[in-house]
Amino acid sequence: MSLLAQLLVNGLVAGGIYALVAVGYTMVYGVLKFINFAHGELVMLGAFVTYTLAVPMGLGLLPAFLLAVPLVAFVGVVIERAAYRPLRRASRLAPLITAIGVSILLQSLAILLWGPEIRSFSIAPAKGMEFFGATVTPVQILIVLTSIALMGLLHLLVERTKMGKAMRATADSLETASVVGIDTDRVIAWVFALGSALACVAGVLIAMEENMEPTMGTLIGIKAFTAAVVGGIGNIKGAMVGGFLIGIVENIGIWKLPAGYKDAIAFVILLGVLLFRPTGLFGEKLEEEVRQ
């Protein structure tokens, strides 16, 4: 039983991270209707920027993290400005292919800057606590709490503030929003800034729990994207639920399956959801779909 409890804890921790990344995908999809393949790389960038500020520059983890978040948010805004905005009226394929390009670009840049090796913050391992036979470390508690707190804040921002209202309007219809005087370019920039900031937080949390390497963004990105689709892409609440769901299912899955298949579980779920319920758990109907 303790193994199941441990897998459940591991699933919650992974899920908290997936949820943070998944909202980035879902918010961008909400306003621009395309998959930002490069989003996973911002997770990696968050971890490495924080690492550089904290360890070689000796700022300490917390100040480094507080500096890294706006920096990565800024990178996200620059990417949108330089690579995606010129393509807003281009064919559907163009932004997707560009996003793949940005992703490779950031990843190889990171390898050139930081080297391909695996790094960590080398935090002294803290003593874990026992819950129902599962060991939980303080970092794991921090991950789950941070994730839930930030999700709550994001929810308030989107539902209660003026910018949140503008975001929802832009997601409903970019044209209509701009007609009624909403500065949609500014709204989109904010969406990228927020999504990238959350990705940065996720990256730092992953690096604290495990370690970091320049290629870490790909797999995290795909799993978080799966979470966004499971929850219904474009739906922020869905991304949160989907994140925790994927984390838990993936970890419970290796209870019965060889561990080598762990990373394929998310893909199988993704294909299953796409085939049987492409709108996800909370998604609305997609209007532009060409039906047979």
Added chain:
Amino acid sequence: MAYVTNILVMACIYGVLAMSLNLTVGLTGLLNLGHAAFFAIGAYTSALLALAGVPFYASLAAGALAAGAAGYLIGIPTLKLRGDYLAIATLGFAEITRVVLKNWTPVTGGPMGLPGIPRASLLGFRLQTPEAFLALSLAILLLTYLVLQRLVASPFGRVLRGIRDDELAVLALGKETMAFKLRALALGSLLAGMAGALFAHYITFIHPSSFTIGEGILILCMVVLGGMGSNLGAMLGAFILVALPESLRLLGLPWAVAGPLRQLFFGLILVVLMVRRPSGLLGGD
């Protein structure tokens, strides 16, 4: 000389791959990110058959057919999805294929792969030298080009281009777009499988890390660079991107720098071309 021959053989194999991907991405507008999987299925099928003693031409055909069948089967559920979802679904398929190849050790040899694949032999001649294999690869490249050119100009090709530009309109004209998309994907996969079989018999040793998602994206780079929709462009893109890393090697950069630099360049190609010149080098239409 053997060095140049080797580059040319690889350029031919990637030329076939790029043209096969161009059929789905460039011509039909279906963003297929899982092309490496069909390449892998062709390579592994033909390698396993060849290791069991099946002659080259039969294992080549079987590899192509297996990949084509896989493309058809994957297409039935996924082609109903819209552009972005199709991209992700094919990406997922490629990753699952790679994970299975890596873990299904009794059949695929797991991470160690399949060594000792017999070299190609045709009509009683064993293609032992790289030059002989180059002649075969060139012949297959040329044949693929001619067949695809013919296909682009045919009414079938016209419907595919129609689907790319406006699927709803083609549907309104009474064309079963789903059936056309399915055939385009199956044919593209079949050609990729053929390239995979060729690759397996040339390299004689295949393993899962030759067929990563990155490989699929490299092929996409070739298509985008050459110009989406143009077969000649796809071939040109393949030749440039196969030759380019070699020229980086001539600069004498250490591999730890040259590898990521090459990737950086691929990323730049995709972004800059899409933003500045979406039609690539030779794409006109």
